[in-house]
Each structure stands twice: as structure tokens, then as C-alpha cells.
Amino acid sequence: MSAIGASPAVASGIPSAAVDSKEPGLEAAIKQVYGGKEDRHGNFQWHAEMPQDMAAPVENEESQKFAIIVRHKRVYNDPKKVLEIHSIAIQSPLLRELLTEVLDGYPGVTAGLKNLEFSGRCESLIHRWPALISKIADLEEQRDDADIDQVQLSKRIEHARLLQELLVREFSDVKKSISDMFRNGVITFEHLWVLFKPGIDVYTKLDNQDRAFRLGSTKYGVDRDNAPCFWLACNYVDYDGQRFGALAHNIKIGKFEGTTAIQMLNAYPMDYHDQRRDIEAKLIERGGKVEELSGIHYRSYNGMGWRNNKHYGTKDKISVCGRVVVDGFGFNRFAPDQASYATPFHAKGSASTADASTGVYVQAGKLKSRRYTDLLMNYAVTLDSEGMPTDGFFEADPSDEERTPLTDEQKMLCSPFVRGYALREKIWLNLFVNSVSENSFSDNAFDALALPKAQKSLILAFCEHKKTDHSGFDDVIAGKGQGLIILLSGPPGVGKTLTAESVAERMKVPLFIMAAGDLGISSDTVEQKLNDCLAMCSRWNAILLLDEADIFLEQRNMHELERNKLVSIFLRVLEYYQGIMFLTTNRVETFDTAFASRIHLSLEYPELNKKSRQGIWETFLKRLPKHGISEKEVEKLAQREMNGREIKNFLKSAQLLANHEKELLAYGHVEMVIDTMAHLHKASKASDEAKSSIFQ
Numbered sequence: 153m154s155a156i157g158a159s160p161a162v163a164s165g166i167p168s169a170a171v172d173s174k175e176p177g178l179e180a181a182i183k184q185v186y187g188g189k190e191d192r193h194g195n196f197q198w199h200a201e202m203p204q205d206m207a208a209p210v211e212n213e214e215s216q217k218f219a220i221i222v223r224h225k226r227v228y229n230d231p232k233k234v235l236e237i238h239s240i241a242i243q244s245p246l247l248r249e250l251l252t253e254v255l256d257g258y259p260g261v262t263a264g265l266k267n268l269e270f271s272g273r274c275e276s277l278i279h280r281w282p283a284l285i286s287k288i289a290d291l292e293e294q295r296d297d298a299d300i301d302q303v304q305l306s307k308r309i310e311h312a313r314l315l316q317e318l319l320v321r322e323f324s325d326v327k328k329s330i331s332d333m334f335r336n337g338v339i340t341f342e343h344l345w346v347l348f349k350p351g352i353d354v355y356t357k358l359d360n361q362d363r364a365f366r367l368g369s370t371k372y373g374v375d376r377d378n379a380p381c382f383w384l385a386c387n388y389v390d391y392d393g394q395r396f397g398a399l400a401h402n403i404k405i406g407k408f409e410g411t412t413a414i415q416m417l418n419a420y421p422m423d424y425h426d427q428r429r430d431i432e433a434k435l436i437e438r439g440g441k442v443e444e445l446s447g448i449h450y451r452s453y454n455g456m457g458w459r460n461n462k463h464y465g466t467k468d469k470i471s472v473c474g475r476v477v478v479d480g481f482g483f484n485r486f487a488p489d490q491a492s493y494a495t496p497f498h499a500k501g502s503a504s505t506a507d508a509s510t511g512v513y514v515q516a517g518k519l520k521s522r523r524y525t526d527l528l529m530n531y532a533v534t535l536d537s538e539g540m541p542t543d544g545f546f547e548a549d550p551s552d553e554e555r556t557p558l559t560d561e562q563k564m565l566c567s568p569f570v571r572g573y574a575l576r577e578k579i580w581l582n583l584f585v586n587s588v589s590e591n592s593f594s595d596n597a598f599d600a601l602a603l604p605k606a607q608k609s610l611i612l613a614f615c616e617h618k619k620t621d622h623s624g625f626d627d628v629i630a631g632k633g634q635g636l637i638i639l640l641s642g643p644p645g646v647g648k649t650l651t652a653e654s655v656a657e658r659m660k661v662p663l664f665i666m667a668a669g670d671l672g673i674s675s676d677t678v679e680q681k682l683n684d685c686l687a688m689c690s691r692w693n694a695i696l697l698l699d700e701a702d703i704f705l706e707q708r709n710m711h712e713l714e715r716n717k718l719v720s721i722f723l724r725v726l727e728y729y730q731g732i733m734f735l736t737t738n739r740v741e742t743f744d745t746a747f748a749s750r751i752h753l754s755l756e757y758p759e760l761n762k763k764s765r766q767g768i769w770e771t772f773l774k775r776l777p778k779h780g781i782s783e784k785e786v787e788k789l790a791q792r793e794m795n796g797r798e799i800k801n802f803l804k805s806a807q808l809l810a811n812h813e814k815e816l817l818a819y820g821h822v823e824m825v826i827d828t829m830a831h832l833h834k835a836s837k838a839s840d841e842a843k844s845s846i847f848q
Contacts (some may be wrong), residue, residue, distance in 0.1 A: 185198045185199065185200060186198065186199050186200075186201065186202050186203060187199075188203060189203070216243060218243060219242075219243060219244035219246075219247060219311050219314055220240060220241065220242060220243065220244065220247070220314060220315060220318065221240070221241040221243060222237060222240055222241075222318065222322075223237070223238040223239045223240070223241070224236065224237060224238060225237075225238040232325070237272075237274070237322055238271070238272075239269050239270065239271040239272070240269065240270045240271075240274060240318070241267070241268070241269045242268040242269070242270075242315075244311045246307060246308045246311045246312075247311045247312065247315060248263055248264060248265075248266075248268055249264075250287060250308065250311075250312055251263040251268070251284075252264050253287060254280050254283045254284050254287055255276055255277075255280055257351070258276050258279070258280065258350060258351075259350045259351075259368055259369050260276075260369065261276050273323075273326075273345060274319070274323070275345055275370075277315075277319060278319070278323060278326070278346065279346075279349040279350070281319070284312075284315075284316065285316070287312070288309065288312045288313065288316060291305065291308055291309050291312060292309065326343070326346065329343065330343055330346050333411065337413055337414050337415070337424075338411040338412060338413055338414065339411065339412065339414050339417070340410065340411050340412075341382065341405075341407050341408050341409075344370070344382045344405065345370055345372070345382075347414065347420070347421065348367055348370050348384060348421065349367070349421075350367055350368060350369055350370070351366070351367060352366075352367050352421050352422070352423070353365070353366060353367070353421070353422040353423075353564070353565075354366075354367050354384060354386060354403065354419050354420070354421060354422065355419065355420060355421070355422045355424075355425050355431065356403060356418060356419035356420075357418075359458075359467075359568075359584075361568045361584070362431055362434065362435060363388070363435075363568070364388075364422060364431075364432070364435050364564050364565050365384075365386035365387065365388050365401060365403070365419075365565065366386060366387050366388070366565055367384055367385075367386050368385045368386060368387055368400075369385045370382065370383065370384055370385070371383045371385070375404055375406075379406065379407065380406075380407040381404045381405060381406050381407060382404070382405040382407075383402055383403070383404060383405075384402065384403040384404075384405070384419060385400065385402055386400070386401050386402070386403060387399065387400055387401070387565075388401055388565050388566070388567055389439070389494075389558070389562045389563075389565040389566045389567065390492070390494050390566070390567040390569075391442060391443075391446045391480050391494070391567075391570070392480055392484060392491075392492055392493050392494040393479070393480030393481030393482070393483060393484050393485075393571070394480075394481060395494060395496055395555075396443075396446070396494065396497065396555070396558060396562070397494030397495050397496045397497055398494060398495045398497065399492060399494050399495070399567075403418070403419045404418075405417055405418060405419060432564055435563070435564040435565075435566070436560050436563045436564050437563075438563075438566065438568055438585060438586060439558065439562070439563025439564060439565070439566030440558075440563055441585045441586070441588070442563075442566045442567065442568075442569075442570060442585050443557070443558050443563065443566070445478045445570045445585065445588065446480070446555065447479075448477065448478070448479045448481075448482075448691070448692060449477070449478040449479075450475070450476075450477055450478075450591060450660075450661065450662050450692070451475070451476055451477075451478055451572075451588050451589065451590065451591060452474070452475055452476070452588070452589045452590065452591050452592070453472050453473070453474065453475070453476040453572075453574070453583055453587055453588055453589070454472070454473050454587055454589070455471075455472065455583075455584050455587030456469050456470070456471055456472070456584065456587075457469070457470050457471075457472045457574060457579075457581030457582060457583050457584075458470065458581060458582050459487075459490055459579070459580065459581055459582060460490055462489065470574070470577060470579065470581060472574045472576075472577055472581065472583070474574065474575060474576040474577075475575045475576070475591065475662065475663075476572045476573060476574050476575060476583060476588070477572055477573045477575065477662050477688075477692050477694075478570050478571070478572040478583070478588065479571070479572055479573060479691070479692070480570065480571045480572075482573065482580075482688060482691060482692075483571035483572065483573075483580050484571075486573075486580060486684055486687075486688060487580035490580060497562075568584060568585055568586070569582040569583060569584060569585060570582075570583050570585050570588065571583065573688065575662060575663065575664060575665070578670060591660070593657050593660055594654075594657050595657070595658070597650075597653065597654035597657045597658070598612070598654040598655065598657065598658040600654070600771045601647055601650060601651060601654055602646075602647055602760065602764040602767050602768055602796065603647065603651070603757075607755055610753070610755075611638065611651065611655060611753070611755070612655065612658065614636060614638065614752070614753055615636070615638075615655055615659060615695070615732055616659065635726070635728075635729035635730050635731055635732070635733060636731070636732045636733070636752050636753075637726065637729075637733050637735065637750055637751050637752050637753075638732070638733070638734050638735070638751075638752065638753045638754075638755070639734075639735045639736075639737070639751045639753070639754040639755070640652070640734060640735065640736045640737075640755050640757060641736070641737050641738070641739075641754070641755070641756050641757065642738070642756055642757025642758065642759075643738060643757070643759055643795065644738065644795055644797065645760075645794075645795020645796045645797035645798055646757040646758070646759065646760055646795055646796060647757060647796055648736040648757055649665075649697065649699060649736060650796070651734070651755075652665075652695060652697040652734040652736075653697075655695060655734075656694075656695045659695070661692075661693055661694055661695055662689075662692050662693075662694035662695070663694065663695050663697060664685065664688065664689050664692075664694045664695070664696045664697065665697045665699060666685055666696065666697065666698050666699070667698075667699050667700060668698075668700060668701065668702075668703045668704065671685075675717040675718055675721060678718055678721060679721045679725070682721065682722070682725050683725060686725060686729050686731070689729075689731045689733075690729070690730045690731045693731070694731065694732075695731070695732045695733075695734065696729075696731060696732065696733045696734070697733075697734045697736070698733065698734070698735050698736070699736050700736060700737070700738070701735045701736065701737055702737050702738065702739055703718065704718060704719060704722040705719075705722075705735065705737055705743050705747055719746075723746055723747070723750070726750055727750065735751075759793075759795075760794075760795060760796065762790050762791060763790075765789075765790040765792075765794065765796075765799065766786060766787060766789075766790035768796050768799050768800075769786050769789050769790055769799060769803075770786060772799065772800060772803050773786070773803070776807070776817065778816060778817075779816065779817040779818075780816045780817060780818040780819075781817065781818060781819050781822070782819075785819040788819075789819075789822060792826065802822060802825050802826055802829070803822065805825045805829075806821040806822040806824070806825045807821075809821045809824065809825065
């Protein structure tokens, strides 16, 4: 094998040309140079000789015999002391063995290292002070044990006492101050590090929600405005659509002067909460709801939802009142800019530590705690800097049986949000789990349809068969032609849209309503959005209603190339759709002939006759708690030519008029509204007749 970096001639054994001895770099020797004193700008010059003021290092073979080395540095502007500890080096193997047990599980500390050092405030030793004292007491109790080497034991105790005395001497002022403050329930900004011990549960409020976090590490620093603050690097439990795991969250405590009540901090240890048990029980119950909603669930929602605005670093809040589909996996897949991926519980990693009870991992000493290498090792998934699978790989949803149930501690640390899709608002959102409720379905909606009984039976038979039949039979090409396409044609207001809505209510499945305007006008955009919509509907076993689909269904021609693309895209996508789709149109006579073979069931809705209109009037009136309209008056109203949507609007307006006049709804109120709107009704009818003549 040729030498690394060798020239081709040398590597192949060919002698190189003669070299001039005067050329630079040919003397086989090393030249040492030394940096001189720095000026106030940090600049210095190199010197050939070692500076005279440079002393030999104090830590050498002579210093290695000491059990502990304490390094001090000068303190300025402190009237009580001139020196403070810079760092402590533990050189005693007996002490390292002792501290391995005392500091077990403490983030960022591996006590078994030969070069074991503690810097600054020695936080880990102060936080584990009770454990250290307890361990020394255990050693003292072994002095009379005949089975133990007493000489070796005495040496262990001597070294342990040495460390204990050092910590007492150097940090006694901290201990006294903290003890006094803790008795009074207050703390100073400078002593926050003592209050927040890694591994404790931290209570705070986020988005007006009680939250519990597992503390990983702390750090004094600055915020984005360069203001001094104290950072808490925490973890919480969340479901990312594939698994429950840990996500990182940083909490900032701004600098304050003097003392403040611990409970007045925006975050404080859960142990200091006055109603700790009640809060923990509440959080555990809420976490149980999050666990129940893992997977796909069709629910109702009444509250605020939010999504991240990554441009401004804020949350966009949206009010939602209606049906939603809770689907964490779909959230990550169809809204990748909002996606989050949890670190699996008990992922292996040398630089991380975990709480034994929760399996929540933290990365010590760093504000970013997600372990991407752990995900790579355990799941063979390549992630980018935000945890997104770079190869587009998404794992299949694990079944409920495959998921390990959460412990109460994990439920307590659970996020208060589930991720889902708001069907009316057509947007993926983070949803407050306490605002999610079971659906209340309208069983009478389908029965109230003003359709012949035979047609209703046919529609329901088709849809229910498709819902239960997963044989996949329909085409010789895999995945092709497995959907059910139903075309509903007729004039406006005769019940086309209501048919799809009532079928979804009867079958208790989501209804995804999509209009042509929701897809855009660019062929590239339309195809992507249409594919996403169809994929979501297939995933949720939802019914898709493409309302007023004329732009996709009209006959192609030579002069509208862009619309021709849209029709072709729709035809191709339709071929591979595997769910139930309702198409509604007012102009079936303008259909592209290619659609005929793709429609499984086509129903035409005629103009409403007097009997149908009377049934619609009676249906809406039954929903009112009380009214004063007689049967003869209903018959009189049914004689007026109008569609179902107009009947609903007239009746709603009449009810508002009656409420304003503090009267019971009567025929006169309805008559007044109809007469007032007569001009609009006539204009609409004239427009429909004109359109009808154009397309004949």
C-alpha cells in the first residue's frame, strides 16, 4: 500500500529528481517558537526564546501524589474573599470509586474517569451532598466489621473526609445562605443553580396550561436580546405519530434583583407547589387522554389550535369549532414544516443519561438534548438537524398492542397537545387535548333527505360495502381502480351536498369537503394538493366530497391547454383513489367523455316538487323548539318554487325576525322575509335559465 499523501513517483518507487539543498524545509529538525505577552487587543509576537516570566507548570509528577488538587483564582469586587475555586481535580482512585456511586446518573459526570474534575461551583457535588454524607456514614459503620480490611477502609474514610472538609470550607457560606432562603421560601438569581437539581420535575405554565418537565441541566447565559438569564434544559413526553418519546424544551428565568418567592418564579421545582398532588393527578389524567388519542381518531373540537410561524418565531392561533381528525403521523407527513420527532425512550448513548422511572433522556451540559445518533442506531433512520427523516422514510403506525403503556410519571410529563386536522378550516394544527371530545352524530340526517327511498338505499349500500370490503378487487394493475366514485348532478339546493354529509353521519366517518378553489389553478400545485387530500381520505377511511367539480369534469378542448392539464391530472389521480368520493355538478351535459367509465354510481337530482319542498319545510320546523305555523300554512309555503338551501335561509331569517320582535315564529314572519328577498330570488332564477340555455 502506498504512503498517504506521497507523490505518484514516490509511491510507485520511481526515484525523484535531485533537490537543491538551499530550498526551504530540507533540514531534518523541529524549531520551537514561543508566544510573547498579549496586548489589550489580544495580539502578541512569536519569540525564539522562552519568555523569562514563564514559570514551569505546577502540576507535575510531584503533584500527582496528592488525593485532591484545588485550583484557585483571584476574585475581584468581593469584600468577603480574594480567592475562589476555579476547579477541583480528583486524583485519588479511592475517591473516584466513592464518587462513582454518589454521582450515579448525574448528567454530564462520569466519576470513573482518571482525569475527574469539577469546575466552578461544583454543582454536582453540592447537589449530591446528602448522598456523599450518607456514603461516608456507611463507611464509618464498617469500622468494626472483621471481614473488611480496616487499613484500606481507614484510607477510604480519610480521603472521603478530606473532600467533605474541603467542600464545607469552600461552600459553607453558600450552604448557610441557601438554608436560610429555603426556610423562607425565597431564592436569589445567583443561587438558582442550587434550587434546580438535574433530574427533578419542574412546574411551569405554558399556553395557560399546567406543565411538568424533567430537568436535564442548567446554565447561566443570555437570551436573544442579550439579557442575562438562567436556562433550564428540560425534556417532556410527546407522541410523534410513530412512538411516545422525549422532546426538548428550554425554559428561561430572567435575571432579578434581591430575593423572590420560589413560587413566583415562572418555573420552579414541583416539590414547592402548594397543590402538588392535585396538580400531578391532573397532569396524569391529561396524559392518559393523550395516550388514548395516539393513532387516528375522529373527534369533535371546540377551542384554539395553533401552528408554528417559523418566520417570526411565534405561534399562529386559530379558533376551531367542529370535527377534527387526530393523527400525529399524518401531521408529520402532510405538514412537514410543522413536524416534530421524539427521541425514543431508553435510546442508548454514552453522552446521555436517563431517569430510570421514565426513560426520558437528557444530554448534560447542553441546551439541545435530542440524540439523533440514538435514533440512527435504534431505528436506522437518517435525520437532519431538525429531526426530519432525510430520505423521506416514515415508519408504519404501530398498533395499540405494540405500544408499551405509559407509566404515571410519563403521563405526568406528557404534552397537553395532540396533532390533528381541522376538517372545516382545512389546516393541520396542534390541538389542546382537553378540548377534544367524542362526536355526537345525527342519526336522522340521512332519513331526512328528500330523495326516493330506492336511491337512498342504493347510495348507502354502495358506501357501506366499500367501507367493509377490503378485498381490493377491481383492476389488473395493483392499487388501481379500488375506489368508489359517486356522481350527484342537479340544480343548486336540491340536496347533493347534504347527501354526502348525511351518508358520512350515518357511517360515522369523516367528511372531507374540497372545492376546486382549495386546489389552486397551477397544474403542479393542483396535483400535489389533490394527491395529499386523497391520501388523507384513504388513511382516515373518510368520504371525500368534491363540490362543484365542473372545472375538472368539463370536456377538454384545443384552446384551454392549462385546464386540459387539470382534467388529465384529475383523471389519473381518480384512477388510483382507494376511498369513497362524491362529485357534485350542475352541468353533467358538459362532462368529458373519459369520466363515464370512472363513475360507479350516478344520481340525478330533479328540481324539488311541491311534496319535496313541503317535506323540507316540515323537517326544518321540527328542529325548532316551538313555532306558530300551521300545516295549511306549510302547504302554502311549499307552493313557492325554491330550493332546500333557500328554504333553510328564509326560515333562519324569519326566526331572527321573530326573536327581535319577541314573538313566536309565525307565517307572517316567513312571508315578510320571502317578499323582501323576492328580487334576489327572481334574479337568481333568471341567471340559471340563461346558463341552461347556453349549455343546451
